[in-house]
Amino acid sequence: MQEYNDKRVFTGGRRSMLVFNKVVSALAKAGISLMGSRILSVPGRKSGEWRSNPVNLLVVDGERYLVAPRGHVQWVRNLRVSTEGQLRIGRKVETFRAEELSDADKPDILRAYLKKWAWEVGAFFGDDVKPDSPTETLLHVAPGFPVFKVHPA
Template sequence: MQEYNDKRVFTGGRRTMLIMNKVVAGLAKVGISLMGSRVLSVRGRKSGEWRSVPVNLLTVDGERYLVAPRGHVQWVRNLRANTEGRLAIGRRVEVFRAEELADPAKPEILRAYLKKWAWEVGAFFGDDVRADSPTETLLHVAPGFPVFKIHTV
């Protein structure tokens, strides 16, 4: 269900993450959210078919965001091509429009994301990037981690 293009993920870790993704997606499909998890569906930019992947929905100051901790993966490319998507938890489906943030706007969102989910995705950010990293460090890595602000349609 999830794409992996990050060379830092080793075979054993990849297998564990694939299993976790299936578990999180399965729970979200039946209506159980683990710390904000949802199933994101976006139309494929070439096929036009719906593609789904589990994601962590982050809320900061009342605004909601999707962060791509694995970088510029397929769901990110698809969301850039067609900014409308769906977030589901159980039978509740929300249609949204996504707005990609520019790199200078990302540090505080990345910081909040790492505070909440570093235990799950910290390895993708590398050993030098943590929630308490200086803003300069977060700005330096920002181009590698797409962030989308979610607007309900």
């Protein structure tokens, strides 16, 4: 059984996660979405060069969200500065504006995200955080998981 550390990264599975991300990216570039996957592109906050990562686009009650299951990673920091990015699936590119949610507004979104993708990202949330976790638990972990509402540009 693999263990995870406080940074929510598998100690023994980092290589397999990188391979998985490459596969998801290749599929999205080819126009095949794996349960909502997209390629997120955001200009770098220092260089201005576009940076890309695979992400899971979540739809809840007709609204779209990006959740960062690995926490305050580079794409999150870049999106906070630029507040705009692009989502790509195949040749279709959508420019969007991002609005970061407050921690108080995250529990329902985190719950929906875990319901859909716990099989992929659940380990980053820890053993105590599940789709059916109480709201208090989700509020407790909310500061560690940035969530952005996606608006058309």
